[in-house]
Amino acid sequence: MSTLDRRQLVTMAGVAAAMGVTRAATARAEQPDALLPFDDPDFALRTWVRLIADLRGGTHYNVQSGMVFGFRPQSDDVTLADFARRLYGYRSCTARHASVGSDGAVTIRSRSWTYYTEVESGALIRALVNPYTGQTVQCPPRASPVSEQVLTRDGARPGPTPFPVESSDAGKPLRFEHSVMGGQVWIRRASFARFKPPDTTWWKLEADLLTYTASVADVRSVSTAHIPHTTSHNLVAEWQTWMNMHGSPGHILFVGNGTSTPRLEGLPAALRRDLDAEFPGTLAEAIRPR
Numbered sequence: 001m002s003t004l005d006r007r008q009l010v011t012m013a014g015v016a017a018a019m020g021v022t023r024a025a026t027a028r029a030e031q032p033d034a035l036l037p038f039d040d041p042d043f044a045l046r047t048w049v050r051l052i053a054d055l056r057g058g059t060h061y062n063v064q065s066g067m068v069f070g071f072r073p074q075s076d077d078v079t080l081a082d083f084a085r086r087l088y089g090y091r092s093c094t095a096r097h098a099s100v101g102s103d104g105a106v107t108i109r110s111r112s113w114t115y116y117t118e119v120e121s122g123a124l125i126r127a128l129v130n131p132y133t134g135q136t137v138q139c140p141p142r143a144s145p146v147s148e149q150v151l152t153r154d155g156a157r158p159g160p161t162p163f164p165v166e167s168s169d170a171g172k173p174l175r176f177e178h179s180v181m182g183g184q185v186w187i188r189r190a191s192f193a194r195f196k197p198p199d200t201t202w203w204k205l206e207a208d209l210l211t212y213t214a215s216v217a218d219v220r221s222v223s224t225a226h227i228p229h230t231t232s233h234n235l236v237a238e239w240q241t242w243m244n245m246h247g248s249p250g251h252i253l254f255v256g257n258g259t260s261t262p263r264l265e266g267l268p269a270a271l272r273r274d275l276d277a278e279f280p281g282t283l284a285e286a287i288r289p290r
Contacts, residue, residue, distance in 0.1 A: 053098035066256025089117035115141035
């Protein structure tokens with residue numbers, strides 16, 4: 001074992017201790033045929049942070065691409081085109097930086113970029129014709145400000161939010177469903193939210209359904225600071241505000257896939273090109289606490 005490997009192992013052991021990962025949970029996780037101990041809130045928290053960020057610090061980038069579908073409710077004479085249709089594509093990137101406190105709480109600083117694309121070509125769009133209304137609507141690329149969240153074994157600590165938010169996760173330890181097949185594990189998380197952003201007078205609703213696919217060995221490992229994975233994402237929501245369809249029957253479905261990288265150079269070339277053109281320099285800006 002190299003000196004660097006030893007240092008990393010010692011560092012990760014200290015992080016695991018700070019986060020309160022119990023010996024019992026570690027022992028159970030290392031059993032080759034055992035299901036992973038996600039009922040242990042410390043193990044669940046540590047796994048979540050290693051999926052979305054990196055326990056060693058540094059910025060980690062999570063990227064996704066996919067398609068947005070529109071659905072109308074069932075009726076006796078609904079046409080196939082009215083029932084379901086592809087509306088537009090989307091691309092997104094979220095940068096995160098994690099730091100672990102002496103009490104085991106994890107502070108996650110993050111920033112996200114999103115834009116929409118033409119269905120066939122995948123080219124970035126700023127406006128489109130809403131097929132339901134025939135109106136041209138504006139959907140410019142968006143970059144969020146840097147936000148901060150503190151996660152503990154007992155759930156996220158309440159903090160200030162830019163607008164009213166209610167979440168099914170509030171005040172609860174992280175909960176996951178998972179299944180193991182061979183050397184792979186599928187880690188699933190479902191959360192539901194109700195919120196009122198400043199550009200609406202009504203409460204919006206979303207169901208966020210995530211699945212992470214990873215190596216069982218990486219999830220079990222005490223010394224793995226980030227878990228390499230692929231992501232499947234489904235999000236069910238009402239029509240987006242800019243579609244100007246509030247109250248119209250139906251909903252949209254985001255269907256996307258993604259992965260993560262610790263390096264800007266690891267981002268898809270088209271995503272980097274588009275975001276650098278729209279938001280110059282922001283991808284490279286540090287988001288760690290000053």
